[in-house]
Amino acid sequence: MEYIAGILLGFITLSFLLKIGFYPSFRQIALAATACAGFVLLIWNQAAEQSRTQIADFLASPKQMQDAAVWITLEAMIMIAFCFDSFAGYRHHDNLFKRSISCFLNVYPGLLIGVVLGYALTQTIFAFPGTDFRIVAGWFAASAGTGIALTAWLFRKYLGDKGLRLELLFTTNLFILLMGIIATENGQTCYQSVSNVDWKTTVTTLIVFIAGAGLGLIWKLIHKTKL
Numbered sequence: 107m108e109y110i111a112g113i114l115l116g117f118i119t120l121s122f123l124l125k126i127g128f129y130p131s132f133r134q135i136a137l138a139a140t141a142c143a144g145f146v147l148l149i150w151n152q153a154a155e156q157s158r159t160q161i162a163d164f165l166a167s168p169k170q171m172q173d174a175a176v177w178i179t180l181e182a183m184i185m186i187a188f189c190f191d192s193f194a195g196y197r198h199h200d201n202l203f204k205r206s207i208s209c210f211l212n213v214y215p216g217l218l219i220g221v222v223l224g225y226a227l228t229q230t231i232f233a234f235p236g237t238d239f240r241i242v243a244g245w246f247a248a249s250a251g252t253g254i255a256l257t258a259w260l261f262r263k264y265l266g267d268k269g270l271r272l273e274l275l276f277t278t279n280l281f282i283l284l285m286g287i288i289a290t291e292n293g294q295t296c297y298q299s300v301s302n303v304d305w306k307t308t309v310t311t312l313i314v315f316i317a318g319a320g321l322g323l324i325w326k327l328i329h330k331t332k333l
Contacts (some may be wrong), residue, residue: 113318114285120328122216124275127262138215143251146223150243178286182279189276197232235283273322
């Protein structure tokens, strides 16, 4: 279960990086990255109090994981709504309600990145036993803030085409929905669960995702060249 949760957190991170890449300027991207670094500095004390057993108990709890599924689904649906609104944005938003919804979708970066940062900080603290937690948290916050800002900007710069980035964001959140179902059901499905991860199926799914994204990029480049 921890492996599946790790993959899910990876997709959530990718979704966040793609989403803040739609901000108009690097200054706004940097502001979002700074907020992430500040969040790490706020929670380092709570993260230091966690143990591997507590995390394992959380992942093994059907009720807590099903509660998590609600938040995962809500965030993925907001991101998908942003994708549709961006395509619809080529049309005029003719009333205040539509403009307000569009403004919210454009500004919202994705709050589940906080869960990713909290989990990553905890694992980093585990990796450096005996080191002052404050120092570990400080270095992690600086690295996370810098990495988020640079990666989001690089995605925006090198993927370039807005339509392609919207397609990647949409596809990523579809995978988040699917992975969220797999990770949070935790034995509540009608089939008997197994203790080992089906790596063949997982790798195949990732290959299909990467291949689809690659074909989409190639198609966009060919189409852009013809134009």
